[in-house]
Amino acid sequence: MTDEERPPTPWLAASDPDPFPAPQELPSGADVVVIGGGLMGVSTAYWIARRGGSVLLLEARRLAWGASGRNAGIFLAGLHAMEDDTVLRKVLSEEGFDPGYRRTGHLALASSAEVWEQFRAEVARRPETATPLHALGRKGCADLLGMPIAPHFAGGRWMPDGHVIQPALLVRGLAAASRRHGARIRTGTRALRLVRDRDAGLRVRTTRGTVRAGHVVYACNTEVTRFCPTLRRFVRPVRGQVLQTSALPPLFAPGMAVDFGSVYWRQAPDGSIVIGGCRSASTSDHADEHLDPPVQEALESFLPGAFAGFPPFEVRRRWAGVMDQTADGKPLIGAVPWGNRQWVIAGFGGHGLPPGIAAGRGLAEAMDTGRRTGLEPAFDPARALPGHQEGKR
Numbered sequence: 175m176t177d178e179e180r181p182p183t184p185w186l187a188a189s190d191p192d193p194f195p196a197p198q199e200l201p202s203g204a205d206v207v208v209i210g211g212g213l214m215g216v217s218t219a220y221w222i223a224r225r226g227g228s229v230l231l232l233e234a235r236r237l238a239w240g241a242s243g244r245n246a247g248i249f250l251a252g253l254h255a256m257e258d259d260t261v262l263r264k265v266l267s268e269e270g271f272d273p274g275y276r277r278t279g280h281l282a283l284a285s286s287a288e289v290w291e292q293f294r295a296e297v298a299r300r301p302e303t304a305t306p307l308h309a310l311g312r313k314g315c316a317d318l319l320g321m322p323i324a325p326h327f328a329g330g331r332w333m334p335d336g337h338v339i340q341p342a343l344l345v346r347g348l349a350a351a352s353r354r355h356g357a358r359i360r361t362g363t364r365a366l367r368l369v370r371d372r373d374a375g376l377r378v379r380t381t382r383g384t385v386r387a388g389h390v391v392y393a394c395n396t397e398v399t400r401f402c403p404t405l406r407r408f409v410r411p412v413r414g415q416v417l418q419t420s421a422l423p424p425l426f427a428p429g430m431a432v433d434f435g436s437v438y439w440r441q442a443p444d445g446s447i448v449i450g451g452c453r454s455a456s457t458s459d460h461a462d463e464h465l466d467p468p469v470q471e472a473l474e475s476f477l478p479g480a481f482a483g484f485p486p487f488e489v490r491r492r493w494a495g496v497m498d499q500t501a502d503g504k505p506l507i508g509a510v511p512w513g514n515r516q517w518v519i520a521g522f523g524g525h526g527l528p529p530g531i532a533a534g535r536g537l538a539e540a541m542d543t544g545r546r547t548g549l550e551p552a553f554d555p556a557r558a559l560p561g562h563q564e565g566k567r
């Protein structure tokens with residue numbers, strides 16, 4: 175196994191052997207060709223196949239090898255309907271797989287009095303119909319964790335309904351279900367460019383040949399800008415760093431964060447802690463999957479600095495991943511206005527797990543019914559057009 179093929183994260187390592195090995199014979203085409211085998215691509219392919227459509231998914235490397243297998247697996251649903259986990263639960267039960275989706279609760283510690291005030295305001299304006307959220311004082315946080323917290327933490331925000339998930343198992347389980355519904359999935363196949371035939375048909379040129387496509391879906395994170403250069407001004411790559419410690423005694427039952435996610439961590443079932451964030455320690459503006467040593471050092475020293483008497487540990491793995499941050503913080507789900515029969519599902523930034531399943535379903539429905547936007551107009555890719563943004567000012 176070369177370095178390129180060695181699983182960079184515990185999630186990917188735990189999901190081996192890969193049920194979708196490359197290379198497999200490339201079909202001549204499909205009604206829909208999805209480019210990208212992360213959560214968004216696999217979710218879209220799943221729903222298209224479930225609706226009876228012919229779909230071919232192309233993944234350049236291995237399934238979940240991008241952000242979907244490099245995140246921390248913290249599943250913190252927001253207030254938008256697409257983050258309601260009812261759809262996820264239904265899919266897991268219908269398809270019969272278990273990606274370790276567990277209700278652990280989530281505690282965010284406030285690193286200053288200002289953030290603590292923001293937490294309290296958020297709790298006060300929380301709609302009654304939403305899942306509960308509580309503001310906890312310093313003592314409440316320490317009691318909940320069963321250990322003292324550093325003096326600079328002013329309090330915390332406790333969400334009992336916070337969840338964790340093993341993200342690579344989610345993607346690969348969903349891919350296996352898609353295959354059962356008729357989707358074809360080809361890994362080790364990088365899409366290079368889109369070619370239009372004289373009769374206006376579409377073909378996708380790949381590293382392993384060319385495939386015919388009725389429609390094309392770009393589900394390739396920041397690589398969407400390779401196919402849609404118009405999006406370069408709107409989608410910015412942001413690099414996240416993560417590390418995994420050696421196994422430790424039980425310390426953190428809930429998913430954890432500082433403030434609004436400047437540092438985030440969870441203790442995995444094997445006792446190791448997976449911790450990410452500390453982006454402010456970076457001295458580089460690279461946004462790729464390489465390690466950023468100052469950020470890695472900050473991650474390594476964070477827990478001993480925040481919790482007195484934190485046990486010694488070794489670092490088992492370090493990795494980086496890229497997030498696709500949009501200019502307005504909302505995802506792009508729908509038809510691309512500058513290209514006929516091309517669609518995009520991207521721009522989820524550092525928060526893609528809760529919306530992933532419903533976003534794919536929304537796009538599949540839009541494609542089927544001829545609607546331009548999946549789920550709601552606010553996600554319309556047309557808003558990324560320069561004229562559109564200027565018109566809004």
Ligand SMILES: Cc1cc2nc3c(=O)[nH]c(=O)nc-3n(C[C@H](O)[C@H](O)[C@H](O)COP(=O)(O)OP(=O)(O)OC[C@H]3O[C@@H](n4cnc5c(N)ncnc54)[C@H](O)[C@@H]3O)c2cc1C
Nearest residue numbers: 210212213214234240241242245248365397414495526527
């Ligand atoms: C470090 C980090 C931590 C995160 N933590 C969390 C978290 O705790 N909770 C949360 O909800 N979200 C988190 N996120 C965000 C979440 O992981 C993403 O929003 C989500 O995984 C995006 O899924 P995706 O399918 O759009 O992208 P990806 O998973 O990146 O999938 C895109 C795929 O496209 C493939 N590809 C690219 N170009 C091509 C091409 N030309 N041809 C074929 N295939 C191609 C790539 O290889 C990749 O597999 C985190 C992200 C990172 C990077």
